[in-house]
Each structure stands twice: as C-alpha cells, then as structure tokens.
Amino acid sequence: MTAIASSPQLATHTRKRPVDWTGVALWIALAVTALLWFLPLFLMFMTSVKSKADLNSSAMWALPGSWEWSNYATALDVGNFWITAGNSLLIAAIKVPLGLAIAAACAFALARIRFRGARSLMLIIAIGSMVPIQIGLGPLFNTMLNLDLLDSRFGLILPYLAFGIPYQIFVLYGFFRGIPHELEESARIDGSGTFRIFWQIILPLAKPALAALFVLDFVATWNEYAMATTLLRSQDNWTVPLAVQGFSTQHGTDYGPLNAFIFMSAIPVLIVYLLFQRYFVQGALAGAVKG
Amino acid sequence: MTTVTIITQGRRKRRPFGSQGIGTAAPYIIPALLLYGWFLLYPMLDSIRLSFYEWSGFRTETPIWVGLDNYRRLFTEDAVFPTALLNSVVWVVLSLILPTVIALLMALGLNQKIIGRNVMRAIFYIPAVFASITVAAMWRWIYNPTLGFVNQLLEAVGLGDWTQSWLGDPRFALGSIFVANIWQAVGFSMVLFLAGLQTVPEELMEAAKLDGANAWQRFRAVTIPALRPTTVVVIILTIINSLKVFDLVVGMTGGGPAQSTQVLALWSYTQSFTNHQFGMGGAVATVLLVVTLAIVIPYMAWSLKGEDK
Numbered sequence: 163m164t165a166i167a168s169s170p171q172l173a174t175h176t177r178k179r180p181v182d183w184t185g186v187a188l189w190i191a192l193a194v195t196a197l198l199w200f201l202p203l204f205l206m207f208m209t210s211v212k213s214k215a216d217l218n219s220s221a222m223w224a225l226p227g228s229w230e231w232s233n234y235a236t237a238l239d240v241g242n243f244w245i246t247a248g249n250s251l252l253i254a255a256i257k258v259p260l261g262l263a264i265a266a267a268c269a270f271a272l273a274r275i276r277f278r279g280a281r282s283l284m285l286i287i288a289i290g291s292m293v294p295i296q297i298g299l300g301p302l303f304n305t306m307l308n309l310d311l312l313d314s315r316f317g318l319i320l321p322y323l324a325f326g327i328p329y330q331i332f333v334l335y336g337f338f339r340g341i342p343h344e345l346e347e348s349a350r351i352d353g354s355g356t357f358r359i360f361w362q363i364i365l366p367l368a369k370p371a372l373a374a375l376f377v378l379d380f381v382a383t384w385n386e387y388a389m390a391t392t393l394l395r396s397q398d399n400w401t402v403p404l405a406v407q408g409f410s411t412q413h414g415t416d417y418g419p420l421n422a423f424i425f426m427s428a429i430p431v432l433i434v435y436l437l438f439q440r441y442f443v444q445g446a447l448a449g450a451v452k453g
Numbered sequence: 454m455t456t457v458t459i460i461t462q463g464r465r466k467r468r469p470f471g472s473q474g475i476g477t478a479a480p481y482i483i484p485a486l487l488l489y490g491w492f493l494l495y496p497m498l499d500s501i502r503l504s505f506y507e508w509s510g511f512r513t514e515t516p517i518w519v520g521l522d523n524y525r526r527l528f529t530e531d532a533v534f535p536t537a538l539l540n541s542v543v544w545v546v547l548s549l550i551l552p553t554v555i556a557l558l559m560a561l562g563l564n565q566k567i568i569g570r571n572v573m574r575a576i577f578y579i580p581a582v583f584a585s586i587t588v589a590a591m592w593r594w595i596y597n598p599t600l601g602f603v604n605q606l607l608e609a610v611g612l613g614d615w616t617q618s619w620l621g622d623p624r625f626a627l628g629s630i631f632v633a634n635i636w637q638a639v640g641f642s643m644v645l646f647l648a649g650l651q652t653v654p655e656e657l658m659e660a661a662k663l664d665g666a667n668a669w670q671r672f673r674a675v676t677i678p679a680l681r682p683t684t685v686v687v688i689i690l691t692i693i694n695s696l697k698v699f700d701l702v703v704g705m706t707g708g709g710p711a712q713s714t715q716v717l718a719l720w721s722y723t724q725s726f727t728n729h730q731f732g733m734g735g736a737v738a739t740v741l742l743v744v745t746l747a748i749v750i751p752y753m754a755w756s757l758k759g760e761d762k
Contacts, residue, residue: 189568192563196573199636277477280478294745297741325493
C-alpha cells in the first residue's frame with residue numbers, strides 16, 4: 163500500500179537527481195545487515211553437510227570436501243525425529259485448536275455478555291498472560307505428579323493450554339470489543355441464541371486474529387522447552403526441542419547431524435507460516451494495539 | 454464523556470443481551486478459568502507459599518515453615534542471586550535498546566519500496582521461527598573455541614590475539630549469549646513495527662511534505678506519533694520475553710561459567726530442581742513475579758483504560 167503511494171514521488175526524485183544517494187546508502191546498509199543475519203543460517207547449513215573430519219580441518223564457511231548428506235539421515239536417527247516430531251505434532255494438533263476455541267469462548271463472554279466482575283476477570287487473565295512460566299514451574303511439577311500426569315504427552319497439554327489461553331483471550335477480547343453491536347442486535351431480533359451469535363457472527367469476523375494467533379501458538383507450542391524438559395522424562399515422550407540434547411554425549415557434540423536436525427525441526431513451523439502469512443501481520447496487531 | 458456513558462447505558466437497556474448476566478456467560482468462561490486457575494494461577498501462588506518453607510521437593514518429606522528465612526538467605530547468603538538479578542535487569546535494559554532499535558530501523562528501511570525487500574524481510578524473520586534451544590545449540594557451535602566460526606574468522610584476518618573462549622569466560626559469556634538473542638529476537642519486533650507503519654496516515658505525510666518538512670522532521674512529527682501504540686506493545690513484549698529468558702542460557706552455558714550468566718528464571722529452576730531447595734526456588738520465583746508485576750500492571754492499566762467506549 164505504502165509502496166504504491168510512494169512510488170510516484172520516488173520517480174520525481176529520480177528525475178531531479180539521477181542517483182538517489184540516500185536511497186543507495188540505505189539499501190547497502192540493509193543488504194549488509196541482511197547478509198549478517200543470513201550468515202549463521204549459511205554456517206549452519208555448511209555444518210549440516212560436512213563430515214566430522216571436514217569440520218575439524220576446514221574453515222566453517224568453506225564448502226565441504228564431500229557433501230555429507232547422510233548427516234540428515236543420522237539426524238533423523240539420533241534425534242529420534244519421527245517420534246519426537248510426531249509427539250510435537252500430536253500436542254500441537256490438539257493444543258492449538260482446542261486452546262483457541264476455549265480462549266475465543268471466554269473472550270466472547272468477557273467482551274460481549276455483560277456480567278458482574280467481567281472486567282476484574284479480564285484483568286486477572288491479562289496479567290497471567292505476561293508472567294514467566296518459570297515462576298510456577300516447581301509447584302506445577304508437583305501438581306502434575308499428584309495428578310499422575312508426569313511424563314505424559316497428553317498431560318503436558320493441560321499446562322500448555324493454561325499458559326497459552328491468557329494471551330489469546332487478551333488479544334481476542336480487544337478484537338471482539340471492536341465489533342459493532344448492531345450486527346448482534348439484528349441477529350437477536352431474528353431470534354438467534356447466544357451460541358449462534360458467537361459461532362455464526364462473532365467468530366467468522368475474528369478470522370484474521372484467529373489465524374495470527376494460530377500461527378503464533380503453533381510456533382510457541384512446537385518450540386516450547388522449559389515445561390517440556392521439566393514434565394517429560396522418557397525419550398519416547400520427548401518433543402522436538404528436547405531431542406537436541408540427544409546429540410551431545412560424553413565424547414562431545416556431533417555438530418553435523420545436530421545442525422541437520424535443527425534445520426529439519428523448523429520445517430513444520432515454516433510450512434505453517436507460509437500457509438498463514440497473509441493473515442499473520444494484520445492479525446498480530448489487531449487486538450494488541452488499541453483502535 | 455458523560456453523554457457517551459448515557460448513550461451506552463440507553464443502548465444497553467434496549468439490548469436484551471445486556472441483562473443476561475453470569476448464567477449466560479458461565480459455559481463460555483468456565484473451561485478457560487478451570488485451566489487458568491489450576492495450571493497457572495495455583496502454581497504461581499503456590500510458589501509464593503513455598504517460599505516460606507524449607508522443602509526438598511520430595512513427596513515423602515514435609516515442608517518446614519521457616520518464615521522469611523529464605524528471603525534473608527537470598528539477600529544475604531546466596532552469592533548467585535545478586536548476579537542473577539543483575540543479569541536479568543541488564544538483559545531487559547539491553548533488550549529494550551539494541552534489538553528494539555535495530556528492529557525499528559529494519560522496519561523503516563523495509564517499509565520503502567526497495568529491491569529485494571521481501572527477501573530481506575524473510576531473512577530477518579527466519580531466526581524467529583527456530584526454537585530458542587536450537588538457536589542456542591547452533592550458536593554454541595559458532596562460538597566453539599577451536600572450530601567455531603568467530604575464532605576461525607579472527608584467526609583468518611590476523612586478529613588471532615582476540616580469540617576468546619567466548620562462552621567459557623565470565624567476562625564475555627553473557628554478552629555472547631546476548632548476540633544470539635539479538636539475532637533471534639529482532640524479527641518479531643520488526644514485523645510488529647512494519648504492521649504499525651501501515652497505520653501512518655498517508656495524507657499527513659503528504660501534507661508535511663508539501664509544507665516543506667524534511668525526512669527527519671516528517672519522521673518526528675508524523676511517523677513517531679503514529680507508531681506510539683505499536684512501540685508500547687513492542688516494549689512490553691520485549692520486557693516480558695527478557696524476564697522469561699531461559700532456553701538460550703540453558704542451551705549455551707547452563708548459567709556458567711561460575712554462575713556468571715545466571716538469570717532469575719534459571720536460578721529459580723536450578724534451586725528447585727537441581728539443588729532440591731523448593732523454598733529457595735520459590736523465593737527467587739517470587740522476586741521474579743514482583744519484578745514482572747511492577748512492569749505489567751501499569752501497562753494493563755493503560756491498555757484496558759478507555760475500553761468502555
């Protein structure tokens with residue numbers, strides 16, 4: 163949008179002065195920064211295709227002597243990729259939609275149904291969205307122990323839900339408040355019940371916000387480490403972030419396969435981004451910024 | 454103000470929806486409240502309770518009430534706690550300055566119509582999709598004393614004297630972790646700033662231009678005010694994420710060398726789970742909670758203010 167608007171005046175600039183030196187300097191600065199940001203990714207890729215001997219003898223940025231694609235196969239094996247990725251996917255596939263549904267319902271009630279204490283409730287939930295999880299990690303461990311849900315993938319979903327929904331409620335609350343009451347009133351007059359209004363009017367309007375939250379929540383769930391490392395024990399229940407430690411033994415870390423694993427572990431997240439990127443930016447700010 | 458209130462109230466009476474109350478709301482809020490209360494609020498409050506006890510965390514043992522003794526030990530005997538507190542504060546302050554400013558500059562640059570801007574956006578954002586624990590593993594390799602990129606590069610350009618054990622030297626370890634943090638954290642703030650820049654009113658920009666305002670004046674008078682809400686969001690998210698920092702430190706140094714990179718979140722965890730002192734862990738957690746609330750509550754007041762329009 164801005165790009166279209168600014169292009170005519172960019173053109174006049176060019177006519178007045180043949181070279182827009184500020185623009186060139188800006189572009190160079192950005193390009194250099196982009197190269198800097200790309201560098202660790204490049205090094206990671208180079209490492210992921212080198213043999214151990216190669217890593218020990220050549221510079222990190224040098225091309226490999228022989229392309230060791232087998233590192234990727236090793237990574238699947240050492241990182242237990244299909245099991246850990248399966249666990250992560252299972253958790254995310256249940257947690258993300260369920261959490262969004264629970265959060266949306268709660269935000270709807272807080273924003274659109276008038277009842278005593280709605281505002282104080284919103285405040286308590288909003289504060290909960292911002293406290294670091296590590297504060298409650300010790301007692302959470304005991305809670306899960308008492309519920310016999312320690313070292314359980316399905317058990318892990320419960321605290322994941324609890325720590326995911328406050329922020330989502332906070333964002334959706336802001337979004338729902340912005341929807342004009344007239345829409346809902348006319349539906350009421352037509353005889354729709356509360357649930358129908360929620361399901362057929364409010365939710366469809368919140369699609370961009372829901373899509374953005376879906377992406378953010380999927381990434382957060384897929385990448386979560388602190389709770390998983392505290393609450394999961396046996397390797398068969400590990401999620402992807404826990405698998406990283408499998409690459410370090412007492413003989414040192416196997417960096418080739420490790421970096422191959424890191425690359426592969428980000429693929430599902432990248433796919434989700436590509437699918438939802440259209441909504442991501444507009445929705446990310448929708449509820450967070452007033453107005 | 455008064456008029457607005459009266460109108461809303463008038464409308465509120467007309468709406469049958471308005472009078473339904475808690476009975477209607479209950480089914481929608483109960484699932485969320487159950488989860489929130491059970492797995493978030495209760496553990497938090499229980500951390501505060503535990504901070505008044507001495508307890509190893511084993512179920513066979515009963516916690517012993519010690520009053521404020523854990524806090525006394527924290528502030529007078531615990532040699533690591535001051536480091537952790539200081540590091541957390543330094544981390545928050547540095548995060549507010551470096552990655553935030555870099556992200557703003559990136560967003561301002563990429564908001565122009567320039568060649569390759571989508572590619573650059575993607576490059577700046579990609580680090581944000583990796584799990585912090587994997588970013589930590591990756592950067593530990595980059596910092597590797599003998600085979601790592603940083604020292605190899607220094608050797609290659611003839612600065613061999615500058616090579617360091619980046620993560621093994623207390624003078625450099627925290628800074629080295631922070632560089633990895635900048636690399637990862639900038640992308641998300643940049644996306645927020647880019648979204649915020651779309652709200653800069655185009656007409657105002659044009660008007661300022663016609664009035665002869667130069668780029669810097671336009672930036673100060675038009676862009677900055679329009680970016681204010683976005684900036685508040687970026688700042689608060691940055692503070693919160695800085696107080697949470699855990700994965701990167703665990704993955705890169707585990708708090709070492711000699712506990713020099715400890716932060717509050719990790720020290721609380723270490724006290725509880727490694728040292729089996731749940732009381733001390735609870736006390737550290739309570740300090741972290743107090744720091745967090747001191748930042749969050751003013752923001753919440755701002756954010757929910759004027760909601761009832």
